[in-house]
Amino acid sequence: MAIAASLSAQAPPSSARAEADARQSRYQVGQMERVIEGAVEHGVTVIRDRFQQLMQMPADQLVTDNAHARGFRLEGYGVFFDVTVPTFELSSLVWSLRTLDQNDLGLQRAVTALEEHVKQQGDASLEQALKRLELQVGPVALSRVAAPAVAGARSAVGSAATTTADAAPQAPLSDPILADPNEAYRAEVIQAIKDAMLDHSSSLAIGAGEWLTIAARGNDDRPRLAPADSDARTRIIRLRGSDLAAFLARQITREDALQRIEVRLF
Structure with a gap:
């Protein structure tokens, strides 16, 4: 009897175990918040570098804020992240x-x-x-x-030098970012978020019947003093837990997993 009582006293109560599990879950969600913020910042960097290379001009000042992510575990649903994407004035x-x-x-x-x-x-x-x-x-x-350049002047190097008029015209820029910079920016950020969902979410322990959901929205889509009926859009990016588990178990390819990630507008 004394031995049984001693073992019972040493065993942690269920409430303490539940609190420890909740603390660990919050820690993992917090880690994923930083991963998502880093993924968004990576998308910003990619677009900024493309723009800077095309325009041959600095683009650092075009980013007005940093990415912010906040995650929650919802019982019976899965894990949800609310993400604010920085504005890129392109x-x-x-x-x-x-x-x-x-x-x-x-x-x-x-x-x-x-x-x-x-x-x-x-x-x-x-x-x-x-x-x-x-x-x-x-x-x-x-x-x-x-x-100043002299019209028709030849280069001083070599006999095969050509005049300025003989120089081949520079090819026009054809990067899609010039046609629709905002769409190119959104596509890059969404792709970075998708990659983060596949590569860094295993520690979230999402069940087969649950969802990993990320709601991404630009920080300028709705000003603080805007009316409630704003037409701002939020991108809902989500992946079913069973599909995530299949990818982590290498039962489906990365391309298949990316195809199964849903992207909707709200």
């Missing part, structure tokens, strides 16, 4: 650059027209990006004025 700047290119404006007139458009937008981040652009374009323009 549309107005791409429109300005495309318009200037179509009108064949000179450098000074192009900068002036771009300044006027940015002032009309009233966006501080765009103004900072324009200032950085002027700092980079300025020295190049001055060097061209100091050493």
Whole structure:
């Protein structure tokens, strides 16, 4: 009897075990929050680098905020994450650059027209990006004025040098980001979130009949003082627990798992 009483006293109560399990679950959800935030930031970096390479201009100031994620475990449903995606101010700047290119404006007139458009937008981040652009374009323009090109002049290197007129025209930019920068940004972020769902969610212990759901929304989709009937959209990205388990067990390929991730608009 004494031995049984001693063992009973040493065994932790069920409430303590439940609290320990809940604490561990919150920890794993918190870890996944950071993973999702990192995935969104990765998508931002990819788009920013593409834009910077295409436009040959700094794009750091076009991102207005950081990603934020908050997760919850819902009994009988699974795990749900609410994600705020940072704003990437691309549309107005791409429109300005495309318009200037179509009108064949000179450098000074192009900068002036771009300044006027940015002032009309009233966006501080765009103004900072324009200032950085002027700092980079300025020295190049001055060097061209100091050493103007002579029409028909040949290069001083080699007898096979060609004139400026013989140079091949530069190929037009065809990256989809120029046609619809916002859609390209959304697609990159959604893909990064999908990859994070497959690669880093095993510790969440999602049941076969449960869901892993991520609701992603831009932080500028609805201002704080906007009316309740705003037409802002939220991307609902979710994967059934049975499909996640099949992928983790290598019963289906990564491509199949990505196809089974649902993306809906709310």
